[in-house]
Amino acid sequence: AQSVTQLDSQVPVFEEAPVELRCNYSSSVSVYLFWYVQYPNQGLQLLLKYLSGSTLVESINGFEAEFNKSQTSFHLRKPSVHISDTAEYFCAVSERGSYIPTFGRGTSLIVHP
Amino acid sequence: GAGVSQSPSNKVTEKGKDVELRCDPISGHTALYWYRQRLGQGLEFLIYFQGNSAPDKSGLPSDRFSAERTGESVSTLTIQRTQQEDSAVYLCASSPAVSTEAFFGQGTRLTVV
Numbered sequence: 361a362q363s364v365t366q367l368d369s370q371v372p373v374f375e376e377a378p379v380e381l382r383c384n385y386s387s388s389v390s391v392y393l394f395w396y397v398q399y400p401n402q403g404l405q406l407l408l409k410y411l412s413g414s415t416l417v418e419s420i421n422g423f424e425a426e427f428n429k430s431q432t433s434f435h436l437r438k439p440s441v442h443i444s445d446t447a448e449y450f451c452a453v454s455e456r457g458s459y460i461p462t463f464g465r466g467t468s469l470i471v472h473p
Numbered sequence: 474g475a476g477v478s479q480s481p482s483n484k485v486t487e488k489g490k491d492v493e494l495r496c497d498p499i500s501g502h503t504a505l506y507w508y509r510q511r512l513g514q515g516l517e518f519l520i521y522f523q524g525n526s527a528p529d530k531s532g533l534p535s536d537r538f539s540a541e542r543t544g545e546s547v548s549t550l551t552i553q554r555t556q557q558e559d560s561a562v563y564l565c566a567s568s569p570a571v572s573t574e575a576f577f578g579q580g581t582r583l584t585v586v
Contacts, residue, residue: 366515394574403477404564404577411573450516460506460529461575465515 362387362453366464374472375443381436381467383425383451393434394452394461395425404450410434421445446471475499477578479565485584486555494550494581498567505548506575507540508564516564522548555585 363386373379385391395407408419415427425436434451451464478497486492498505507519518532522542533539537555542548552559562582566575 392573396577403579404566406574406576409574460518460521462518463508463516 362391362455362462364451364453364462364464366451366467368467370468370470372470372472373441376440378439379441379469381449381469383434383464385432385434385453387453387455390456392454393427395436396450396452398448441471443471443473445469477565477567477576479578479581481581482579483582485586488557488585489554491551491553492555492583494563496548496565496578499576502567502569503545504568504570505542506566507550510562510564557585559583560585
């Protein structure tokens with residue numbers, strides 16, 4: 361069975377600074393990887409995903425994540441954050457052949473002015 | 474509707490009472506998932522439906538929890554004889570196929586007093 365580890369429960373950062381939210385997974389088979397974001401008082405929504413092909417995937421609002429198979433990681437990065445990026449970020453993995461996305465505990469990104 | 478709809482958005486119930494939580498998935502989505510999110514914790518998988526069958530009920534925490542789905546439409550999660558530890562946000566998600574993006578509802582916040 362797969363599992364997901366998000367080591368950082370909270371990441372405070374100043375506006376316009378770079379940020380990295382870490383995600384490591386465990387699986388014995390090939391996986392699909394996702395980052396979801398939950399803005400305050402809103403539901404979860406997909407930020408970006410890796411299914412196959414290029415290991416670097418990007419979102420429309422400047423986030424990117426790179427699938428690193430050897431390190432079983434899918435860290436999320438942004439070179440310059442905005443106040444509006446303040447939210448809870450969840451990493452998720454779904455094994456090919458399984459049907460259930462498994463989520464990490466979430467990382468709270470707090471952007472200070 | 475345009476997205477996954479859950480009702481009620483908030484539910485306060487007395488310990489020992491039964492509750493029903495409803496999820497209307499996106500039309501045409503064959504897969505439907507229920508998750509539980511306790512305060513400060515990640516998403517805990519409860520049950521998965523493919524059509525109206527539930528091939529994986531392994532996440533249901535006890536026999537007080539049950540769920541059903543009508544065709545590829547509405548799903549109901551029922552909690553009998555609620556306990557205080559059942560207090561959480563219950564999230565429903567649907568997807569057009571397995572191992573792809575899950576679309577989440579806003580959740581039902583259940584408080585057992």
